Amino acid sequence: MCAVQLQVRPGTAAFSKGQERVLKILQSAQELMIAGGYHNLTLRKVAAGAGISVGNLNYYYSNKQDLLRDLLDKVIESYVWEFDQVLQSAGESPEDQFVAIVKFIIEDIGTQETTHFFPELWALANHDEYAADRMDALYIKARAVLNHLIAILNPALTESSREQVALFVSASMEGLTPFAGFGKPWATQRPEITNIAAIGFLHLVTSITNESIQGGLSTPKSR
Amino acid sequence: MCAVQLQVRPGTAAFSKGQERVLKILQSAQELMIAGGYHNLTLRKVAAGAGISVGNLNYYYSNKQDLLRDLLDKVIESYVWEFDQVLQSAGESPEDQFVAIVKFIIEDIGTQETTHFFPELWALANHDEYAADRMDALYIKARAVLNHLIAILNPALTESSREQVALFVSASMEGLTPFAGFGKPWATQRPEITNIAAIGFLHLVTSITNESIQGGLSTPKSR
DNA sequence: CAATAAATAGGACCAGTGACCTATTTTATT
DNA sequence: AATAAAATAGGTCACTGGTCCTATTTATTG
Numbered sequence: 001m002c003a004v005q006l007q008v009r010p011g012t013a014a015f016s017k018g019q020e021r022v023l024k025i026l027q028s029a030q031e032l033m034i035a036g037g038y039h040n041l042t043l044r045k046v047a048a049g050a051g052i053s054v055g056n057l058n059y060y061y062s063n064k065q066d067l068l069r070d071l072l073d074k075v076i077e078s079y080v081w082e083f084d085q086v087l088q089s090a091g092e093s094p095e096d097q098f099v100a101i102v103k104f105i106i107e108d109i110g111t112q113e114t115t116h117f118f119p120e121l122w123a124l125a126n127h128d129e130y131a132a133d134r135m136d137a138l139y140i141k142a143r144a145v146l147n148h149l150i151a152i153l154n155p156a157l158t159e160s161s162r163e164q165v166a167l168f169v170s171a172s173m174e175g176l177t178p179f180a181g182f183g184k185p186w187a188t189q190r191p192e193i194t195n196i197a198a199i200g201f202l203h204l205v206t207s208i209t210n211e212s213i214q215g216g217l218s219t220p221k222s223r
Numbered sequence: 224m225c226a227v228q229l230q231v232r233p234g235t236a237a238f239s240k241g242q243e244r245v246l247k248i249l250q251s252a253q254e255l256m257i258a259g260g261y262h263n264l265t266l267r268k269v270a271a272g273a274g275i276s277v278g279n280l281n282y283y284y285s286n287k288q289d290l291l292r293d294l295l296d297k298v299i300e301s302y303v304w305e306f307d308q309v310l311q312s313a314g315e316s317p318e319d320q321f322v323a324i325v326k327f328i329i330e331d332i333g334t335q336e337t338t339h340f341f342p343e344l345w346a347l348a349n350h351d352e353y354a355a356d357r358m359d360a361l362y363i364k365a366r367a368v369l370n371h372l373i374a375i376l377n378p379a380l381t382e383s384s385r386e387q388v389a390l391f392v393s394a395s396m397e398g399l400t401p402f403a404g405f406g407k408p409w410a411t412q413r414p415e416i417t418n419i420a421a422i423g424f425l426h427l428v429t430s431i432t433n434e435s436i437q438g439g440l441s442t443p444k445s446r
Numbered sequence: 447c448a449a450t451a452a453a454t455a456g457g458a459c460c461a462g463t464g465a466c467c468t469a470t471t472t473t474a475t476t
Numbered sequence: 477a478a479t480a481a482a483a484t485a486g487g488t489c490a491c492t493g494g495t496c497c498t499a500t501t502t503a504t505t506g
Contacts, residue, residue, distance in 0.1 A: 021453085037350050039261060042493060053455045055497090060453095064494065119345040122401040126339045127260050135401070136408055167402060167409055168419045172391075175398015178345040178358070179390060185359055186390055192436050196391045196427070199435055204423035212422055213415050244483085266464060276485045278467090283483095287464065453502065463492075472483065 022060055022070075024050040029071045034116040038124060043067070069130055075117060076138045082108075087145050094152040098205065099198045101145055105173045106180075106194045115181030118174065143170050153206050161210045169201050245283055245293075247273040252294045257339040261347060266290070292353055298340060299361045305331075310368050317375040321428065322421045324368055328396045329403075329417045338404030341397065366393050376429050384433045392424050 028049030032041045043064060047057040061067040086104055091097075108114050124131035146166040150157065157165065180186040180193050251272030255264045266287060270280040284290040309327055314320075331337050347354035369389040373380065380388065403409040403416050 035350075037346055040350070043495090044493070052453095054494090055456065056454045058495070062495085116349045119342055119349060122342040123260055123346045125401065126342060127258075127263070139402070161415075164409075164412055164415050165419055167412075168395075168399070168416055168423070171398040171402045172395035173398065174401070175394040175396065176391070178348065178397070179362070179394045186387075189387055189390075192384070192387050193391055195436050195438070196388055196431065199431060200391070200423060200427035203426060203430075204419070207426075208419065208422060213418050215418070265462085267462085275483095277464090278486065279484045281465070285465085447506105449505085451502105451504070453500100455498105455500080457497090457499105459494105459496080461493090461495105463490105465489085465491105467488080468486090470483100470485080472481105474481070475479080476477105 021050070021052065021056075025052075025057060025060060025067070026071055026074050029067060030075060030113075030117070033071070033120055034113055037116075038068075038120050041068075068128075069134075072121070072124075072131055072134045076134050079138055080141045083141050083145055087148075094149050095202060095206075098146075098149045098153065098202060101149070102169075102173065102198045102201055103194055105142075105170075106176060106190065106197060109173070109177050109181050110187065110190055112182040115177055115184065118177055139170060143167060146170060150205050153202075154208065156210065157208070158210050161208075161213045164213060165205060165208060169205070172201070173197065244273070244275065244279075248275070248280060248283060248290070249294055249297045252290060253298060253336075253340070256294070256343055257336055260339075261291075261343050264291075292357075295344070295347075295354055295357045299357050302361055303364045306364050306368055310371075317372050318425060318429075321369075321372045321376065321425060324372070325392075325396065325421045325424055326417055328365075328393075329399060329413065329420060332396070332400050332404050333410065333413055335405040338400055338406065341400055362393060366390060369393060373428050376425075377431065379432065381433050384431075384436045387436060388428060388431060392428070395424070396420065 025046060029041060029046045031049060032045055043057055044054055046067070047054045050057070057067075061070070086101055092100075121131060121135055125135045126132075143163070143166040146169055147162060150162050150166055150169075154162070154165075176193065176197075178184065180190045186193065248269060252264060252269045254272060255268050266280055267277055269290070270277045273280070280290075284293070309324055315323075344354060344358055348358045349355075366386070366389045369392055370385060373385050373389055373392075377385070377388075399413075399416065399420075401407065403413045409416065
């Protein structure tokens with residue numbers, strides 16, 4: 001659905017049969033990306049995976065860059081959608097909601113899709129402006145949930161400090177991907193690592209002050 | 224030095240002029256990787272960057288995989304070397320040493336070399352066994368420093384818990400790379416983020432218990 | 447049903463790319 | 477100086493990849 005909406009470039013179609021095709025194409029591309037990285041993403045393989053010819057693929061995506069961008073859009077949208085879901089559910093206390101989100105994200109890191117796709121995204125973002133933009137948009141959404149809860153858990157924080165804390169929490173969890181993600185050396189200890197993260201983040205979020213964030217780097221106890 | 228030592232495959236040389244050449248080749252490869260990712264790393268560009276012909280490059284590296292592996296070895300060795308330096312310096316209290324290391328690592332994340340190279344490494348490690356092995360070896364070294372200090376700061380932790388905490392701390396800092404690294408949206412706020420990390424990690428490391436890591440995920444205060 | 451648009455396949459083209467080979471020059475060794 | 481080894485350039489080759497073109501088939505619509 002979203003993919004077809006995004007496909008509004010001239011010369012491309014977005015109708016009946018085309019909708020399924022675009023979906024199949026993007027799914028094929030995503031599978032290739034997960035299986036072998038962007039390095040492994042060729043139009044011929046994408047076409048083969050989608051069960052169509054290269055010529056036909058070219059009918060939907062006149063160049064590789066367009067396909068890549070639509071792929072990024074599609075995958076990122078799916079994660080944004082997940083975050084929106086998390087934002088609604090919850091229910092309990094802010095603390096419990098916060099911990100629930102931490103657990104949700106670290107659990108998601110354990111899937112092959114996330115473990116393999118995101119490092120590709122981070123690498124792409126270093127050299128592709130569009131990838132960088134989409135990635136930024138995704139994580140802004142991801143941090144929105146955290147920001148909301150941190151504001152409740154620690155009302156004294158300025159907006160700037162709060163966003164810095166949210167960034168730290170979010171980035172920290174993302175950082176677990178190459179270490180405790182799918183098939184990684186620490187994958188089996190993800191439950192314990194999740195506990196460490198939940199405990200650490202919760203204390204940090206509730207106890208940190210604007211002064212210590214700005215301040216001259218002295219430890220909390222020393223001032 | 225290290226690069227030439229590693230270059231012991233049959234058919235290749237490691238002598239007088241060859242030493243400089245290998246260095247130049249690897250530097251050229253590293254620059255290309257940083258500038259455009261693995262995607263941008265071609266033998267012709269490497270040769271051009273090193274100021275030699277493709278045929279000559281082939282004399283030193285009979286195939287691209289060997290070159291990539293030597294490149295990974297070289298870069299990773301340089302980081303290992305840095306960690307060893309950090310391990311020696313220090314001097315102050317364990318708390319100060321710990322904070323110093325956190326600052327050192329997050330500062331390093333701000334360099335273009337680190338910001339661009341590591342996401343490539345993480346992506347490569349998803350599909351290349353050798354890259355995964357070398358990456359693992361690197362981070363074991365990086366965590367060794369943290370492990371050592373955590374053992375002092377929190378002697379009650381079991382070895383397993385301590386290593387999990389060290390992994391969390393290390394991975395968290397790495398996770399900042401795509402967000403607060405060189406040229407990234409939060410790069411300007413790296414000092415504040417560093418403070419947040421230092422404060423959060425130090426409290427976590429000194430106060431966490433084996434039970435809360437293993438335990439049923441209850442927050443510290445509730446037990 | 448005719449006509450128009452959408453969808454598809456097949457292939458051609460051309461710019462790389464990695465790998466390889468050979469001849470030549472430079473450097474080291476005796 | 478003579479010889480062997482190392483270092484280097486240049487070219488070739490098979491192949492892959494992105495892009496483009498054309499003809500054909502399949503829907504859609506008036």
